[in-house]
Amino acid sequence: MTTSATAPARGKIVLSLAGVNKRFGAVQALSDVHMEVAAGEVVALVGDNGAGKSTLVKVISGVYQPDDGEIFYDGKKVTVNGPSAAQDLGVATVFQDLALCDNLDVVANLFLGQERLLGPIIDEAGMEKEAWRLLRSLSAKIPSVRIPIASLSGGQRQTVAIARSLVGAPKVVMLDEPTAALGVAQTAEVLNLIERLRESGLGVILISHNMADVQAVADRIVVMRLGRNAAEFRVEEATTQQLVAAITGASDNVVAARTARSEARSAEGPAGTEGDPDE
Structure with missing residues (x-):
């Protein structure tokens, strides 16, 4: 893999989870989950529906508190008592619904609930300047920060949500x-934004x-199944077949069968096959 100018920062663990458990009544949603994220690293969290991904995200973001286990942020053990506590620690979450207000412009959405003041009034000019700075840092393609969110495409809305984080x-x-x-x-x-x-x-x-x-875009892939860590891969070492097998818990699947057929054809080679133009 190529390294960027931020490569020296890689390796420093900024978020770590150890032995995280979460139960809802009789349902064990998370069991002894471990995960680490380093600065300058993209960690993909994958798994089938019901694998525990959403529960784990909500534990990290403070929506849920774990029943057991430890969370470390910047090397220090922390307790995340709510979403505000997670934000104060430095953990931002962009949920799938984006939670944007269509009738407000880009600036208002970026600073909704955390408006900047200039004395007793809202610092509109300062917020607009900061909005442009954030969007430029992402190389975002937004025509104006004063147009309503309703006028933006799906990709542009995702850009605003990421910039807000x-x-x-x-x-x-x-x-x-x-x-x-x-x-x-x-x-x-959006994938370009993740690279940024x-x-x-x-x-x-x-x-x-x-x-x-x-x-x-990922550097590492963490696979969850039935609320547990199922596998972990470096992205350059993982094949689609391996990922599907780890997610489903079975190697007997359509992807594996197709890959096996493809490998068998490659092993046979072109000689002696039907339709050989040299025949």
Whole structure:
């Protein structure tokens, strides 16, 4: 893999979970979950529906408190008592629904609930300047910060949501299915944004069902199944077949069968096959 200018920051663990458990009545949602995220690293969190991904994200973001286990932020053990506590620590979350207000402009959405004041009044000029700075840091394609969110495309809305997560200068950003329901061009735009987050030295947790997106931008892939750690891969070492097997818990699947057939054909070679133009 190529390294960016932020490569020296890689390796410093900014978020770590050890032995995290979460139960809802008789349902054990998380069992002894471990995960680490380093600065300048994209960690993909994948798994089937019900694997525990959403519960783990909500534990990290402070929506749920774990029944057991430890959470370390910047090397210090912390207790995340709520979403505000997570934001204060430096953990930002962009949920799938984005939670944007369509009738407000980009600036108002970026600073909603955390408006900047100039004496007794809102500092509109200062917020607009900071809005442009954040969007430029992401190389975002937004025509104006004063147009309503309703006028933006799906990819541009995702851009605004990601930019909003950077307002508090976090060290970890979690993205929940950021490319869901986006077209090809918009998906590429969002994947570029994730690359920008990595290059700026942030730790990124990417939750996605799209294996192509995961393999395009992730450095490591953490697979969850039935609320537990099922596997972990370096992205350059993981094949789609291995990922599907880890997610489903079975190697007997369509992807594995197709790969086996392809490998068998490659082993046979072109000689002696039907339709050989030299025959």
